[in-house]
Amino acid sequence: DAGVIQSPRHEVTEMGQEVTLRCKPISGHDYLFWYRQTMMRGLELLIYFNNNVPIDDSGMPEDRFSAKMPNASFSTLKIQPSEPRDSAVYFCASSFLIGRQAFFGQGTRLTVV
Amino acid sequence: AQKVTQAQTEISVVEKEDVTLDCVYETRDTTYYLFWYKQPPSGELVFLIRRNSFDEQNEISGRYSWNFQKSTSSFNFTITASQVVDSAVYFCALSSSGGGADGLTFGKGTHLIIQP
Numbered sequence: 001d002a003g004v005i006q007s008p009r010h011e012v013t014e015m016g017q018e019v020t021l022r023c024k025p026i027s028g029h030d031y032l033f034w035y036r037q038t039m040m041r042g043l044e045l046l047i048y049f050n051n052n053v054p055i056d057d058s059g060m061p062e063d064r065f066s067a068k069m070p071n072a073s074f075s076t077l078k079i080q081p082s083e084p085r086d087s088a089v090y091f092c093a094s095s096f097l098i099g100r101q102a103f104f105g106q107g108t109r110l111t112v113v
Numbered sequence: 114a115q116k117v118t119q120a121q122t123e124i125s126v127v128e129k130e131d132v133t134l135d136c137v138y139e140t141r142d143t144t145y146y147l148f149w150y151k152q153p154p155s156g157e158l159v160f161l162i163r164r165n166s167f168d169e170q171n172e173i174s175g176r177y178s179w180n181f182q183k184s185t186s187s188f189n190f191t192i193t194a195s196q197v198v199d200s201a202v203y204f205c206a207l208s209s210s211g212g213g214a215d216g217l218t219f220g221k222g223t224h225l226i227i228q229p
Contacts, residue, residue, distance in 0.1 A: 033216045043204065043219040056216075091158065093216075099146040099165070099208050102217060104158040 006092050006105035013112055018080040021108045023092030024073055033102060034067055034077050035091040043091075049075065082112045115140045117207050119220035126195055127228050134190040134223045136205030142166075147181065147188045148206040148217065158204070164188065192225075200227045 005024040013019050025032045033048040047057040052069045060067070064083070069075040079086055089109050093102040116139040126132045138147065149161040162172060164181050172179045176193045192199055202224050206217040 031216075035216070042221045043206075043217075045216040045218070048216045089156065093158075099144075099163075101148070101160050101163050103160070104150075106157050109156075 004092055004094050004103050004105035006090075006108050008108060009106060011108060011110045013082055013110070015083055015112055016081045017112075018078065019082045019086075019110060019112075021077040021090050021092075021110070023075045023077070023105060025075070025092070025094030026103055027073065029094035029096050029103075031095045031097070031102075032069060032075050033093040033095075034075070035093065035104075037089040037091060037107070038087075046077070046090075079110075082110075084112045087111050115142075115207050115209060115218040117205050117218055117220035119203075119205055119223050121223045122221070123224040123226065125226040125228060128197055129194050131191060131193050132195050132225065134192075134203050134205075134225065136188045136190065136220060138186050138188065138205070138207045140207060140209055142209040145207060145209045148208070149179065149188075149190050150204045150206060150219075151201045152204065152222070153201040161190075161203075195225075195227045197227045197229050200225060 007022045030051050034046040035043050036046055037043045044059055046059045047067045048055055049069045065079055067077045087110055089107045091104050091107045093104045095102040118137045120135055145166045147164045151159045151161055162179055169181050178191045180189045202222045204222045205220045208217050
């Protein structure tokens with residue numbers, strides 16, 4: 001397996017624009033997580049899915065953020081409208097079980113200008 | 114609520130020195146899992162180790178070793194004979210298998226600098 005695949009690797013967008021980040025988890029993994037990394041707040045869990053169902057979205061900062069997992073092999077994190085404070089590295093991770101090793105993607109570096 | 118504290122923001126040592134990264138955690142769950150991840154300058158997160166709350170045996174993997182002590186809620190990481198390639202940010206993380214089952218709660222990380 002190629003591991004967790006995220007796209008794009010880098011995204012630069014203007015404030016107010018919609019941004020969509022994509023993630024393909026490792027095949028067979030039932031859990032998918034979205035994390036955000038910033039200098040100020042470190043690594044934070046935004047939302048996670050189990051068998052494509054969102055379980056906990058309490059980490060999603062605002063209604064501008066939304067995440068979907070239409071099938072076991074694809075998830076999106078959308079920000080609309082984007083703001084400069086959304087600039088961060090967004091990581092997607094997947095794992096076979098809670099408590100097991102989470103495999104991280106390479107991350108998407110988002111810059112909102 | 115869960116919490117992971119890595120009090121050392123940055124550590125700088127000379128190559129071949131031993132270095133210990135501290136991690137203290139808080140959780141109300143009796144079943145939980147502790148992790149260490151490495152983030153090199155390239156930015157990816159690399160898994161190093163996972164330990165469950167019922168296994169307090171220390172572990173050694175090459176130059177890396179981990180000391181888990183439930184009595185002090187600590188899970189410290191030691192690198193023996195450090196090398197320049199060990200330079201990275203190291204994160205300690207906690208996951209519980211409580212009813213709500215959640216993802217990883219990360220510490221703020223320790224930036225380790227190994228000078229040649």
